[in-house]
Amino acid sequence: MRDFYGTTLKNGLMLGTAQYPSPAIMVEAFKRSAACVATVSLRRESGNDRAGQDFWAIIRDLGVHVLPNTAGCHSVKEAVTTAHMAREVFGTKWIKLEVIGEEDTLQPDVFGLVEAARILTDDGFQVFPYTTEDLVVAGKLLDAGCEVLMPWGAPIGSGLGLNNPYGLKSMRAHFPDVPLVIDAGLGLPSQAAQAMEMGFDAVLLNTAVAKAGDPAAMAEAFAGAVHAGHLAAAADPMEPRDMAAPSTPVLGKAFLL
Amino acid sequence: MMQISIIGGGVAGLCVARVLRDRGADVLVVDRHDGIGPHACSWWAGGMLAPFCEGESAEEPVVRLGQEAADWWQVKTDAVNRCGTLVVSPARDKAELSRFGRRTSHFETVSGAEVEALEPDLAGRFNTGLFFKDEAHLSPRLALGRLRDGLVADGVTFKTEDADPKLYTREGLTVDCRGFAARDTINDLRGVKGEILILSCKDVVLNRPVRLLHPRIPLYVVPRGDGIFMLGATMIESSQKTHVTARSLLELLSAAYALNPAFGEAEVLEIGVDARPAFPDNLPRIRRDGNLICANGLFRHGFLLAPAMARMVAEMIFDNTKPEMMDETSA
Numbered sequence: 001m002r003d004f005y006g007t008t009l010k011n012g013l014m015l016g017t018a019q020y021p022s023p024a025i026m027v028e029a030f031k032r033s034a035a036c037v038a039t040v041s042l043r044r045e046s047g048n049d050r051a052g053q054d055f056w057a058i059i060r061d062l063g064v065h066v067l068p069n070t071a072g073c074h075s076v077k078e079a080v081t082t083a084h085m086a087r088e089v090f091g092t093k094w095i096k097l098e099v100i101g102e103e104d105t106l107q108p109d110v111f112g113l114v115e116a117a118r119i120l121t122d123d124g125f126q127v128f129p130y131t132t133e134d135l136v137v138a139g140k141l142l143d144a145g146c147e148v149l150m151p152w153g154a155p156i157g158s159g160l161g162l163n164n165p166y167g168l169k170s171m172r173a174h175f176p177d178v179p180l181v182i183d184a185g186l187g188l189p190s191q192a193a194q195a196m197e198m199g200f201d202a203v204l205l206n207t208a209v210a211k212a213g214d215p216a217a218m219a220e221a222f223a224g225a226v227h228a229g230h231l232a233a234a235a236d237p238m239e240p241r242d243m244a245a246p247s248t249p250v251l252g253k254a255f256l257l
Numbered sequence: 258m259m260q261i262s263i264i265g266g267g268v269a270g271l272c273v274a275r276v277l278r279d280r281g282a283d284v285l286v287v288d289r290h291d292g293i294g295p296h297a298c299s300w301w302a303g304g305m306l307a308p309f310c311e312g313e314s315a316e317e318p319v320v321r322l323g324q325e326a327a328d329w330w331q332v333k334t335d336a337v338n339r340c341g342t343l344v345v346s347p348a349r350d351k352a353e354l355s356r357f358g359r360r361t362s363h364f365e366t367v368s369g370a371e372v373e374a375l376e377p378d379l380a381g382r383f384n385t386g387l388f389f390k391d392e393a394h395l396s397p398r399l400a401l402g403r404l405r406d407g408l409v410a411d412g413v414t415f416k417t418e419d420a421d422p423k424l425y426t427r428e429g430l431t432v433d434c435r436g437f438a439a440r441d442t443i444n445d446l447r448g449v450k451g452e453i454l455i456l457s458c459k460d461v462v463l464n465r466p467v468r469l470l471h472p473r474i475p476l477y478v479v480p481r482g483d484g485i486f487m488l489g490a491t492m493i494e495s496s497q498k499t500h501v502t503a504r505s506l507l508e509l510l511s512a513a514y515a516l517n518p519a520f521g522e523a524e525v526l527e528i529g530v531d532a533r534p535a536f537p538d539n540l541p542r543i544r545r546d547g548n549l550i551c552a553n554g555l556f557r558h559g560f561l562l563a564p565a566m567a568r569m570v571a572e573m574i575f576d577n578t579k580p581e582m583m584d585e586t587s588a
Contacts, residue, residue: 051497054447
């Protein structure tokens with residue numbers, strides 16, 4: 001697996017920790033999927049006086065890498081404040097940076113994102129920016145010091161899958177050496193497999209698992225899909241073509257006139 | 258006569274007291290506050306007795322055990338309204354409604370006209386909904402008040418003291434019903450913050466609790482009668498129970514406005530906040546260590562599950578049965 005700021009992950013599945021019916025079911029989802037990264041969003045209100053610590057303890061006890069998230073932040077200032085709080089609470093330099101620019105689609109504000117990424121990398125954070133498939137923005141995020149990019153598949157929580165496969169493929173081709181994670185919009189394991197087959201290094205999802213009728217079973221299904229897609233990408237898939245090519249030789253075969 | 262002390266006078270403590278008294282025990286209820294009031298989580302509850310709706314996210318025992326609640330409360334307090342629950346969603350979030358229907362049972366799908374027949378003030382706003390006709394609701398403050406009055410009338414003693422349940426075990430059997438306040442002795446208990454609003458709005462009449470589904474901000478409105486409504490409730494993984502954020506108020510009020518814009522003119526009467534006591538699976542627990550019994554973790558199901566929990570505590574004490582809510586960490 002690819003290196004994420006010096007950490008090699010044992011698989012390409014990152015899971016969110018919100019919206020599960022209960023923390024116990026969330027723990028089960030992590031166990032059955034062997035997901036190796038847990039994202040956790042901090043509400044400023046619970047960060048301030050450590051009132052969320054009982055829940056955070058459950059996340060720490062998962063024994064996976066914790067990737068705190070600035071979810072729901074609408075400005076650079078808010079995102080930076082939340083990142084600092086997260087570093088203090090979880091003792092990690094990792095931060096998943098979200099700066100939301102559009103309330104309905106929760107689309108990232110890419111201008112604020114680049115600015116916040118620069119501020120945070122200068123401050124020693126290792127930033128995982130939630131961005132679009134825009135190549136120019138991707139380049140600016142790398143200039144700002146990001147060593148990982150997280151393009152969206154589709155709007156957060158929509159379950160629409162990979163909305164723009166062309167754009168995502170071209171992003172993969174433009175940045176062959178940058179770890180790329182499909183973040184947001186996945187609804188089904190097949191979509192996660194598709195992302196991995198396209199050569200992405202990991203997928204990050206939450207709603208598709210947490211809101212499934214059986215979250216732990218769905219987490220396991222995603223883990224299987226991520227594994228399949230990863231193997232397939234490494235196995236150099238065949239090229240599609242228009243004409244039929246029989247897999248058994250026809251030469252010398254008897255045929256009727 | 259068996260003497261039993263109950264520490265905590267919220268919905269859990271009062272229900273346990275009622276059932277133990279009914280089974281002939283000599284009961285003492287100790288709470289650090291005098292009487293029921295805003296210091297108890299249950300003061301701010303919705304009071305929905307909606308076991309089938311809760312099945313959307315809760316596990317099977319909540320649905321099953323919650324079905325005891327409406328009859329129990331009716332017998333003990335005569336405060337139950339049996340008008341069902343109506344679940345609706347904005348047109349663009351229809352997927353939420355079909356998801357809710359897949360996860361629950363005991364409802365009928367109703368048309369826009371039927372929504373209007375049930376709730377005239379929602380006319381023209383929703384073209385489909387789910388109606389859970391067997392569900393009920395009550396006014397928590399009225400029900401708790403009547404429960405307490407009934408206990409006093411039956412000779413139960415109430416004492417105001419910030420008690421340590423362990424010390425009381427020297428006197429005899431003690432049931433710790435302190436809710437989140439028992440966090441000091443129960444390590445796997447956590448708080449789940451909830452914020453609620455109480456509004457007065459004479460322009461809206463609702464006959465039953467209405468749940469508005471939304472992928473980000475689900476809301477329920479419970480009519481209390483006389484134009485009073487309870488709006489709830491946020492669910493935040495936090496034990497913080499003193500501050501209500503502007504964001505939460507904004508979300509609750511926006512959702513109420515989406516239900517009926519007339520809520521925009523409502524008068525805000527009360528803003529409430531507390532931490533629901535919950536175990537990791539959000540199911541209640543009964544634990545026993547010698548003379549000390551802990552009954553806790555009612556989460557968002559205080560009024561729904563306290564009667565069943567109280568029954569199990571009593572069965573454990575009087576019939577020597579092992580309650581299904583007892584887990585392996587019990588001594």
